[in-house]
Amino acid sequence: MASGLDCDSLTKVYSGSKGRRALDGVSFNLPSKGVFSLIGMNGAGKTTLVRILATQLQPTAGRASIDGLDVMKDAKKLRDRIACVPQEARTAPFMTAKQTVLSYLLWRGVGYREASTKAVEALSMVGLQNQVNELNRKLSGGTRRKVLVATVLSSDADIIFLDEPTTGLDPISRRELWKLLTNLARDRFLILTTHYLEEAEELANAIGILHRGKLVGLGTLDQLRASVRYQYSLMLSPGQEPPPVREGEVTTGGAGQTQILTNETEAQEISKSLLEKGTRFSLSRVSLDDIFFHIVHGGSEEDSQP
Amino acid sequence: MRPSGWQVMAGILMNSIYAMKNYPMVMVNTVLSPLSFLTVITFVSKGQLIGEAIEGGFIMSMFQAGMSLQGDLSHFKNDFKLQDMVVSSPSSPVAYVAGMAIGEVIYSVPALAVLVVLAEIYLNPGLVGALELLAVLLLMFLTSVTLGFTLSTFSSDIIQSFAFSRLISTLFSTLPPVYYPISYVPLPFRYFAYLSPTTYAAEIAQNATGLVQLSSETLATAWIVLGAVSISLLLISIKKARWRDV
Structure with missing residues (x-):
């Protein structure tokens, strides 16, 4: 079994979708280090791919593994190493920022005292040291997003899935988070989906372009640039x-x-x-925007908002 | 404590302690619901059915805990995506459901505390009766929790989920003779009452405290039915409940 992130003919057809393939025979292999960013239009299959890799969703066909651990057969072992913030994840309004991170760590089996310390540390890392005991409902949308990012930062998972982590953040907060994610990616493998192409350009060591369930581009920014x-x-x-x-x-x-x-x-x-x-x-x-439009629509910008 | 212990604690904290601590008002509803029926039945019967009504309050609290679990699990899954976050972690479905379910019981503690005091005053069941009552309530809880968990994994939105929760709660804990003896139900409707496991639970509880006298065959039948329903629902929930989406 290949090391790194390995997908082989990965296919997903949701029940009731009249056979439409949300993922259509996606195959690739890349090293499990740094930042791998998935970009694509709405409905391209980004979240489906992330959910399969994060062991939340069964593929219809094909297989996938990370560092030799199959997402279906070795899910239990893989789950010790992964953490995920789903696309539409929200913080519970009746909990404080610290309670949110702390309870996530308890889910991971971390003891209460250690979880409590780590929760405060992680919230400080995302700049929320003064809002640790604030109820989530009193925080802004962007700040709540930071609380969710803090949950996975606080864990010892070395493979982290972030599905559109900076959606709703203001430009300054977004750049602060980029810095944080860059530091995090030094010793962990980050898989992130994003609608912001400049985000993928800034952060990613490897970029995957999904279009209508197919992987239509994969490589470093330079490799993608060379392909157009x-x-x-x-x-x-x-x-x-x-x-x-x-x-x-x-x-x-x-x-x-x-x-x-x-x-x-x-x-x-x-x-x-x-x-x-x-x-x-x-x-x-050429920027990733130009590359994306070229690969997805052969240079036509019509209907190409990622 | 083992990691699974902390995982269970996470569910308890999220599903009860934090909400009770941060929003104390939420406890009022859990107290009012079982006690309101108790009050009405007691007043209407001029105090004659207070024993049955107290036991009905216990059964309703246990059953509603499971039904609330269905709504809460669905809420956490669909609105917060919590289940996805927990699936992608070392936690297990058993720890997840156990923590959330115990959280529901903790929510019911204020109501249960009032009922225990009333039971001590008006029922005084004795050790054997109390143990029998406890066993029935645990079976009732297991039944409603497994039913609640299974339903929660299939519901895709909170409106549908809470509608289910209210419907099942009404069908199983309000309509059947839980707060009064089944002899009060006219005969043709009595057959329908026996479709609900809560009817058997109420009969066992009433027999345990001497409020009704069941024949040994009827008592055995009630235990068998209740046990069979609990085990069946447990097996169905293990087989059908979805931890990872398909």
């Missing part, structure tokens, strides 16, 4: 005349800015000509 036709992006401010492009795609956004996706040689030539004309522009390698 154009690797460079030039952005021209609104009102700037785009230069002639021999090879590439030119699109104009709603705000009037023009984007040119092209290859390295062409990007150099266009840059040179724009500089000579004194045109203001920016040049960068």
